[in-house]
Amino acid sequence: MTERFDLIVIGSGPAGSAAAKVAAQAGLRVALLDRAAFPRDKLCGGAVSGRCAQLLETIFEQPVTPSLFRTVTRLRLSHDSVPLGLIRNAPPLHMTMRRDFDAVLHRHAAAAGAVIHAPVRIARIDPEGPRVTLDDGRVLEAALMIGADGCNSATARALFGRPFDPADISFALEVELPRHKDAFRTVEIDLAAANWGYGWIFPKNDSITVGVGGMHQRNPDMKAHLRTYLERYVSPAEADAAMQGCKGAFLPAGVYRKVPGAGQVLLAGDAAGLVDPVSGEGIAWALRSGQLAGEACVAALQSGAPGTALRLYGKELAYVQREIDRARIIQKMLFFSPRSAQVVRNLVRKTSVQRAFLRILSGERDYQDIGRKTLLNVSLLFGKSILGGRRQKGGARPPGSSGPDGGAQ
Ligand SMILES: Cc1cc2nc3c(=O)[nH]c(=O)nc-3n(C[C@H](O)[C@H](O)[C@H](O)COP(=O)(O)OP(=O)(O)OC[C@H]3O[C@@H](n4cnc5c(N)ncnc54)[C@H](O)[C@@H]3O)c2cc1C
Structure with a gap:
């Protein structure tokens, strides 16, 4: 039996719920x-920035x-324990x-009129339909x-062979600690707790999330990094x-699909x-890309041209992609060479640098406001030109067939 819709959204994380909410609300x-x-x-630090909070308000x-x-309004920065x-x-x-967060967004999408199919097992995604076959035959x-x-x-795999090359992306580990004695009132960030990444302590209402993450290929033993980081705060x-x-x-983090989809299929959030790549923040761009993808589907169908x-x-989406390009430049600046540790420490100690980054997290400013000239000047401190980006090509099928194991979702 075939059921017909205007739009199928696969995945009801922040990106999918935003897309479904926007499109259903517009009458699709x-x-x-x-x-x-x-x-x-869903394994995640669950840190929602000011930018993300604004999107929550706008979309939902x-x-x-x-x-x-x-x-939380207290933030401590360190580098390999050096404050x-x-x-x-x-x-x-x-x-x-x-x-809790995703369940609320999922409910908003359902309330806007999206027809929920969850839990379902997808047996096949056919981008040509576009069509989804469920494992019960529907x-x-x-x-x-x-x-x-x-x-x-799975959608990116159906389009391009595999979602991402694990060598290009990041990997993160987390544990939840019981929230005892209200000990942690501060967000802790250590810029050297993992290579090309960082460690974090995020105090929640009922627990404390401790994690480390960084580029997968530069952290062959991420568990050891987490263990070392944890021992700074708790007993062995x-x-x-x-x-x-x-x-x-x-x-x-660090790669995106320049063309975010193919044919009648759009990719949003992590799938795109x-x-x-600096903060590891993904919820905000998941919400924004879901919103933009939903709106694009509405506009294309209303004009009778789904192919547009x-x-x-x-x-x-180009603006979001440019922001990620700018963040990549800063990422390279921070992590380019182990010898840069002292330069990074001196740089991050500057209150102007801290303020600039906090403004980005709060959504008051974007990376583009930092300015290419400033970035170039700072990059010269490191003795090399580090400008330039690396993107996952849109239409090409990458070699190999297996994608990264998404781990605990
Ligand atoms: C350890 C870690 C810490 C992080 N910390 C933060 C943070 O503090 N702040 C932040 O902003 N970002 C953080 N991120 C990034 C953030 O989690 C993601 O960028 C964000 O969840 C992306 O949202 P999404 O909707 O694109 O995908 P997801 O949130 O991954 O949602 C995808 C949905 O698709 C569903 N799905 C998957 N496959 C299928 C399938 N085959 N069929 C049907 N459904 C399917 C899943 O069940 C899920 O509900 C972190 C990531 C990790 C791994």
């Missing part, structure tokens, strides 16, 4: 599919409520658990499809206990590689 008949029943866990009319978020600064009045960072067909199924995207026995529950997942959706979407 939307099918929203997820392999999980909600609420479901969802305010930052104390029941869903713990808001670089404690910022007491940082722009608010809102800490959430993705299990077939869903639509004029357009949005793949918002995360870093290990507590670290042992915490490591029992350690989970890992890939993040597509939209993670900030990808072009419309690509045009609007």
Whole structure:
């Protein structure tokens, strides 16, 4: 039996729920599919920036409520335990658990009229339909499809052979610590807890998330980095206990699909590689790209030309992609060479640099406001030109067949 929709959205994380909400609200008949029943866990630091909070408000009319978020305004920066600064009045960072957060967004999408299919097992994605065959034999067909199924995207695999080359992306490990004695009131960031990445402590309402993440190929033993980082804060026995529950997942930080999809299929969020390579922030661009993809589908269908959706979407997404390019320059600046440690420490100690980064996190400023000239000047401190970006080509099928294991979703 074939059921017909205007739009099929695969994946109901932030990107998919945003896309489905926007499209259903505009009157499209939307099918929203997820392999999980909600609420479901998703490995993530759950740090929601000011930019992300603004998008939540715009797309979902969802305010930052104390029941869903713990808001923190103290941030401590360090580099291999060397203190670089404690910022007491940082722009608010809102800490959430993705299990609760994603369930709220999923409910908003359903309330807007998206037809929920969750949990479902997808047996086959046919980009030519576009069409999805479920493992119980049902077939869903639509004029357009949005793949918002995360870093290990089956939709991207159906289009391009595999989502990303694991050598190009990042990997992160996390543990949850019980929240005891309100010990952690501060967001902790250590810029050298992993190579080409960082370590974090994010205090939540009911627990504390401790994690390390960085470029996969530069961190062959990420578990050792996490263990070392943990021991700075808890006893060896507590670290042992915490490591029992350690989970890992890939993040597509540092690569994105220049053409975010193919034909009648659009990719959003992690499936399109939209993670900030400096901060590892992915929720904000997942929301924004989902919104833009949903809007592009609405516009294309309203004009009677579904084939224009990808072009419309690509045009609007270009700004996000340029922001990721700019973040890549800063990433290279911070992590280019181990010898740069002292330069990084001196740089990050500067309150002007700290303020600039906090403004970006708060959504007050974008990377583009830092200016290419400033970036060039700073990069000269490191003795090499580090400008330039690396992107995942849109239409090409990368060699090899297996994608990264998305880990605990
Ligand atoms: C350890 C770690 C820490 C992070 N910390 C932060 C942070 O603090 N702040 C931040 O902003 N970002 C963080 N990120 C990045 C952030 O988690 C992602 O960028 C964000 O979740 C992307 O949203 P998405 O909607 O694109 O994909 P996801 O959130 O991954 O959602 C994808 C959805 O698709 C579903 N799905 C997958 N495959 C299928 C399939 N075959 N069929 C049906 N459904 C499917 C999944 O069940 C899931 O619901 C972190 C990532 C990691 C790994």
